[in-house]
Amino acid sequence: MQVGIVGTGTVGRTLAQGFIQKGHDVVIGTRDVEALMARAEGDAMGNPPFAQWKAEHPEIGLTTQADAMAHGEIVVNATDGEGSEAALSAGGEHLTGTIVLDASNPIDHASGWPPSLFVANTDSLGERLQAAFPQARFVKVWNTMTAALMTDPGAIAGGDHTIPLCGNDAGAKAEVAAILESFGWRDILDLGDITAARAMEAHLLIWLRELGALDTAMFNTKVVR
Amino acid sequence: MQVGIVGTGTVGRTLAQGFIQKGHDVVIGTRDVEALMARAEGDAMGNPPFAQWKAEHPEIGLTTQADAMAHGEIVVNATDGEGSEAALSAGGEHLTGTIVLDASNPIDHASGWPPSLFVANTDSLGERLQAAFPQARFVKVWNTMTAALMTDPGAIAGGDHTIPLCGNDAGAKAEVAAILESFGWRDILDLGDITAARAMEAHLLIWLRELGALDTAMFNTKVVR
Numbered sequence: 001m002q003v004g005i006v007g008t009g010t011v012g013r014t015l016a017q018g019f020i021q022k023g024h025d026v027v028i029g030t031r032d033v034e035a036l037m038a039r040a041e042g043d044a045m046g047n048p049p050f051a052q053w054k055a056e057h058p059e060i061g062l063t064t065q066a067d068a069m070a071h072g073e074i075v076v077n078a079t080d081g082e083g084s085e086a087a088l089s090a091g092g093e094h095l096t097g098t099i100v101l102d103a104s105n106p107i108d109h110a111s112g113w114p115p116s117l118f119v120a121n122t123d124s125l126g127e128r129l130q131a132a133f134p135q136a137r138f139v140k141v142w143n144t145m146t147a148a149l150m151t152d153p154g155a156i157a158g159g160d161h162t163i164p165l166c167g168n169d170a171g172a173k174a175e176v177a178a179i180l181e182s183f184g185w186r187d188i189l190d191l192g193d194i195t196a197a198r199a200m201e202a203h204l205l206i207w208l209r210e211l212g213a214l215d216t217a218m219f220n221t222k223v224v225r
Numbered sequence: 226m227q228v229g230i231v232g233t234g235t236v237g238r239t240l241a242q243g244f245i246q247k248g249h250d251v252v253i254g255t256r257d258v259e260a261l262m263a264r265a266e267g268d269a270m271g272n273p274p275f276a277q278w279k280a281e282h283p284e285i286g287l288t289t290q291a292d293a294m295a296h297g298e299i300v301v302n303a304t305d306g307e308g309s310e311a312a313l314s315a316g317g318e319h320l321t322g323t324i325v326l327d328a329s330n331p332i333d334h335a336s337g338w339p340p341s342l343f344v345a346n347t348d349s350l351g352e353r354l355q356a357a358f359p360q361a362r363f364v365k366v367w368n369t370m371t372a373a374l375m376t377d378p379g380a381i382a383g384g385d386h387t388i389p390l391c392g393n394d395a396g397a398k399a400e401v402a403a404i405l406e407s408f409g410w411r412d413i414l415d416l417g418d419i420t421a422a423r424a425m426e427a428h429l430l431i432w433l434r435e436l437g438a439l440d441t442a443m444f445n446t447k448v449v450r
Contacts, residue, residue: 111347116346116347116423117346120345120346120427121341121342121345121346121427121430122336122341156449156450157449157450160449161447161449164431164434164435166434189435189438189439190438191431191434191435191437191438192434192437192438196434198341198430199430199431199433199434200431202345202346202427202428202430202431203427203431205346205423205424205427206389206416206424206425206427206428206431208424209389209391209416209417209421209424210389210414210416210448212416212417213414213415213416213417214414214448214450216450218450219448219449219450220448220449220450221446221447221448221449222386222446222447222448222449223435223439223444223445223446223447224381224382224385224386224444224445224446224447225381225382225439225441225443225444225445
């Protein structure tokens with residue numbers, strides 16, 4: 001499958017590696033390819049300079065945001081929430097009928113630590129993106145956990161935990177569920193239409209407190225019943 | 226231990242039964258005892274009329290909100306979030322140094338289904354109550370699950386799931402943790418000071434979507450790590 005990932009941070013890199021390991025044809029899109037490859041420093045998350053990471057993963061393509069969206073039979077939004085709409089606008093014309101796996105969170109970076117959300121409770125980033133790009137089929141997924149678990153649930157507890165998703169398009173959710181199963185996810189919980197993004201994004205507030213209590217990001221929720 | 230419970234709905238009744246079963250001295254407080262006992266109908270949650278429930282549990286006392294707070298070595302806030310501050314104001318002078326186990330959620334009942342919260346993200350009901358009653362030692366707990374699990378975690382999955390709590394007073398949290406352990410809770414997760422109520426109350430948004438997906442309230446979160 002052709003996968004276009006928008007976003008070059010931890011989430012974008014980790015998902016690119018996950019999809020490549022399953023034999024998919026993966027490109028990552030960025031605003032300015034030359035600038036990214038020329039950057040000598042790593043990013044704020046402690047990742048190495050992109051060029052160094054790219055050299056270690058020559059099979060992953062690097063292109064513009066628009067070209068990545070054009071490439072993708074499915075597109076992944078792995079951008080920071082504050083920049084998601086602008087990033088997807090770069091190639092919105094390529095999203096007609098396309099499934100967009102939206103891993104973003106509406107983190108308000110000006111709010112201190114732990115951060116609050118710039119949209120919450122009665123609205124969500126997921127809804128805003130679906131409204132901004134009605135031609136796309138958004139599925140909110142992966143935003144509730146650390147990147148290292150997204151395509152490798154078996155990294156903790158033998159994979160015995162839960163991944164939620166939501167979106168307006170049942171067919172898109174079924175396709176995403178099949179992708180998740182290919183990565184080893186067994187408990188995939190459909191929380192409903194895209195308004196459930198209010199819940200999935202609010203989970204970040206809980207996740208950040210759990211992170212503080214546990215002192216590791218290698219945890220996830222299992223919905224026990 | 227003397228336990229004063231404020232609130233006569235599902236949560237108040239279920240917690241009263243749970244504490245009684247452990248041998249505690251429990252009274253429930255209500256605004257108007259005579260009116261409650263005279264009410265012929267059940268409540269909106271499908272509970273039987275209070276007088277009928279009370280007759281089946283003669284060992285549980287019924288009194289005013291103020292007297293219940295005076296009675297309690299610990300006090301439980303089992304009121305609806307919209308009425309919590311008014312209810313606790315009835316006996317605020319009895320809360321000096323008292324641990325208040327706050328099980329309330331800030332449900333905006335005017336917001337439709339699933340409801341949104343009347344305070345969220347950058348503030349919380351837990352913080353508002355702690356600020357309104359600075360003489361009390363609030364511990365947010367139990368608001369993240371259905372009443373039937375609060376004092377009976379073993380009702381699902383052999384009790385192998387997680388209960389979070391938060392509050393400003395470490396001693397109060399330790400006492401609450403001991404109470405939870407007496408009910409069989411084994412994974413008690415301290416999420417920090419009372420500002421973590423923003424996270425614990427936002428969990429209601431997730432819980433309601435999970436309720437919709439699972440078609441049962443008998444579920445809870447296990448924080449897998």
